[in-house]
Amino acid sequence: MDLAIMGTGTVGSSVAELAADYGHRVTGMANVASAAIDPTGIDVKAALDRQNIEGEAALGDADPDAVLDADYDALVEVTPVTLGDAQPGFGHVRAALERDRHVVLANKGPMAERFADVRDLERASEGEVRFEATVAGAIPVLSTIEDYSPATIQAARGVLNGTANFILSRMAAEGLGYDHVLAEAQDLGVAETDPAFDVEGTDAALKCVILANVLAECERTYTLDDATVEGIKSVPGSALDLASEDGRTIRLIGEVVDGEVRVGPRLVPEHSELAVTGTTNIVQLDTDNAGRLNLSGRGAGGPETASAILADVERLPN
Amino acid sequence: MDLAIMGTGTVGSSVAELAADYGHRVTGMANVASAAIDPTGIDVKAALDRQNIEGEAALGDADPDAVLDADYDALVEVTPVTLGDAQPGFGHVRAALERDRHVVLANKGPMAERFADVRDLERASEGEVRFEATVAGAIPVLSTIEDYSPATIQAARGVLNGTANFILSRMAAEGLGYDHVLAEAQDLGVAETDPAFDVEGTDAALKCVILANVLAECERTYTLDDATVEGIKSVPGSALDLASEDGRTIRLIGEVVDGEVRVGPRLVPEHSELAVTGTTNIVQLDTDNAGRLNLSGRGAGGPETASAILADVERLPN
Numbered sequence: 001m002d003l004a005i006m007g008t009g010t011v012g013s014s015v016a017e018l019a020a021d022y023g024h025r026v027t028g029m030a031n032v033a034s035a036a037i038d039p040t041g042i043d044v045k046a047a048l049d050r051q052n053i054e055g056e057a058a059l060g061d062a063d064p065d066a067v068l069d070a071d072y073d074a075l076v077e078v079t080p081v082t083l084g085d086a087q088p089g090f091g092h093v094r095a096a097l098e099r100d101r102h103v104v105l106a107n108k109g110p111m112a113e114r115f116a117d118v119r120d121l122e123r124a125s126e127g128e129v130r131f132e133a134t135v136a137g138a139i140p141v142l143s144t145i146e147d148y149s150p151a152t153i154q155a156a157r158g159v160l161n162g163t164a165n166f167i168l169s170r171m172a173a174e175g176l177g178y179d180h181v182l183a184e185a186q187d188l189g190v191a192e193t194d195p196a197f198d199v200e201g202t203d204a205a206l207k208c209v210i211l212a213n214v215l216a217e218c219e220r221t222y223t224l225d226d227a228t229v230e231g232i233k234s235v236p237g238s239a240l241d242l243a244s245e246d247g248r249t250i251r252l253i254g255e256v257v258d259g260e261v262r263v264g265p266r267l268v269p270e271h272s273e274l275a276v277t278g279t280t281n282i283v284q285l286d287t288d289n290a291g292r293l294n295l296s297g298r299g300a301g302g303p304e305t306a307s308a309i310l311a312d313v314e315r316l317p318n
Numbered sequence: 319m320d321l322a323i324m325g326t327g328t329v330g331s332s333v334a335e336l337a338a339d340y341g342h343r344v345t346g347m348a349n350v351a352s353a354a355i356d357p358t359g360i361d362v363k364a365a366l367d368r369q370n371i372e373g374e375a376a377l378g379d380a381d382p383d384a385v386l387d388a389d390y391d392a393l394v395e396v397t398p399v400t401l402g403d404a405q406p407g408f409g410h411v412r413a414a415l416e417r418d419r420h421v422v423l424a425n426k427g428p429m430a431e432r433f434a435d436v437r438d439l440e441r442a443s444e445g446e447v448r449f450e451a452t453v454a455g456a457i458p459v460l461s462t463i464e465d466y467s468p469a470t471i472q473a474a475r476g477v478l479n480g481t482a483n484f485i486l487s488r489m490a491a492e493g494l495g496y497d498h499v500l501a502e503a504q505d506l507g508v509a510e511t512d513p514a515f516d517v518e519g520t521d522a523a524l525k526c527v528i529l530a531n532v533l534a535e536c537e538r539t540y541t542l543d544d545a546t547v548e549g550i551k552s553v554p555g556s557a558l559d560l561a562s563e564d565g566r567t568i569r570l571i572g573e574v575v576d577g578e579v580r581v582g583p584r585l586v587p588e589h590s591e592l593a594v595t596g597t598t599n600i601v602q603l604d605t606d607n608a609g610r611l612n613l614s615g616r617g618a619g620g621p622e623t624a625s626a627i628l629a630d631v632e633r634l635p636n
Contacts, residue, residue, distance in 0.1 A: 147633060149340060151339075287456070289456075307466055307606075
């Protein structure tokens with residue numbers, strides 16, 4: 001397939017770099033400043049080198065929005081997440097579907113905040129929308145739900161944010177305080193300079209909202225406002241010590257059950273599947289016919305998220 | 319879709335009972351003695367009641383092989399596994415593909431012992447072959463490998479037989495001997511009257527052979543003869559005690575790595591993901607781009623395996 005990639009940050013760059021290994025061509029790539037377009041296939045390495053050495057405006061000669069009019073089979077939407085109207089990501093999704101092209105997203109904004117609008121556009125289009133990469137990175141959660149049928153899945157829960165999990169599991173393992181471990185996480189590149197999105201639970205909540213939308217199918221639609229969200233900033237080291245004396249620990253758990261979407265710190269048994277360590281993510285699906293499925297692995301990262309995007313491309317009809 | 323089900327044991331019965339929930343009709347059902355056929359849809363409950371109360375010959379009025387000529391979109395092959403020529407299961411697969419119909423298998427025989435033959439028939443047919451249910455029941459292993467591309471997966475390993483795992487994990491937890499725990503497993507219906515297939519590692523080995531065939535794609539084909547297999551009968555309770563003093567335990571692990579297929583008892587860290595308990599199965603996939611994925615859940619059972627079959631039906635082109 002020919003891929004047009006909106007967003008050439010960590011994940012978008014990885015998709016571009018790996019595309020050829022999966023038999024695809026990159027015919028368009030855009031950041032906020034410029035774009036490269038070539039219907040015969042872009043020299044991805046050269047374009048990314050220009051961007052990384054000379055700056056965003058050097059990616060290519062075209063305007064970013066020109067990629068939307070280029071020749072491609074699937075648009076890969078990997079611009080930074082935005083809330084509310086989910087723009088400009090939503091506009092990119094609309095542009096592709098209105099041209100009967102497929103869309104594969106890692107950007108959580110459109111599927112969390114405007115799920116119904118995207119599904120409406122998809123129904124009116126020959127193109128399909130896939131978004132495995134929006135929930136738990138490389139872990140095949142949404143395709144599993146799709147294959148087993150959302151109607152047979154009663155609940156989903158898990159550890160969906162690697163930054164928050166790293167911090168809590170390090171606090172528990174080392175008996176260190178939050179500020180100390182956050183600084184360590186930032187040094188390692190596991191936490192952002194402004195970590196609010198992760199430590200306040202917003203990132204995990206967006207993923208749960210997307211899960212809720214998928215599980216509810218057409219019955220109702222959720223947005224971030226529907227989620228009850230508590231982050232990890234108020235978990236003191238003493239709470240972890242107390243938990244440990246009782247054979248438990250604390251993790252930031254997201255849950256979709258009984259029509260509710262909740263994210264918050266929870267006590268879990270020390271050796272529970274949910275007590276993952278470091279930046280590992282896990283999703284548990286409680287199913288009607290097959291009991292509980294546990295899916296764990298890396299929830300974030302350039303190549304990791306790119307592999308989820310390329311798995312979605314594999315599942316598009318061609 | 320219209321489904322024809324060859325084999326009305328635990329799994330086949332579950333598929334027949336659940337088919338309507340997934341929007342499908344059962345137009346043919348066969349055991350070794352008789353068959354029911356109805357192009358407008360069989361009354362599944364009535365047919366299974368007849369079979370279960372009056373005996374196999376009462377399932378229906380037709381000959382079993384007549385189902386192969388009936389009207390259906392996908393043949394569900396759930397007759398008992400056979401080795402070597404994998405008959406009669408292989409013949410059922412051939413009959414469906416020669417009529418350009420799809421095939422969904424839970425029977426491991428054809429895909430373990432005659433993988434190349436099945437792929438040759440599939441290439442010459444409009445029908446597709448899917449076999450998620452042959453490896454780790456409800457756990458979506460093969461669809462994950464398919465989506466992430468077999469070429470990107472360097473190794474697969476796991477606990478693939480619930481009977482053997484139940485026995486070892488109970489021996490470890492309770493300090494009981496093999497014969498005692500085997501008797502308990504038989505009482506619970508977790509082990510067969512003749513448990514050889516499970517405790518000798520053959521069942522796990524067939525699943526690993528199938529994984530090896532999928533991962534190798536067209537490079538080479540494996541059969542059970544290619545696997546190095548050791549079961550659990552020679553694991554003494556003292557080995558488990560010794561392991562425990564070192565923070566380890568023993569599980570029957572199947573592995574596909576570096577072109578080799580091996581099954582045998584292995585030491586694993588006590589709290590490793592591989593140290594699952596009871597009848598739980600787990601598969602770990604080591605991937606190029608996404609690190610290690612862990613997929614665990616129920617590896618066997620009527621509804622569990624049926625849900626994997628129905629997930630495969632969902633993925634067929636229609």
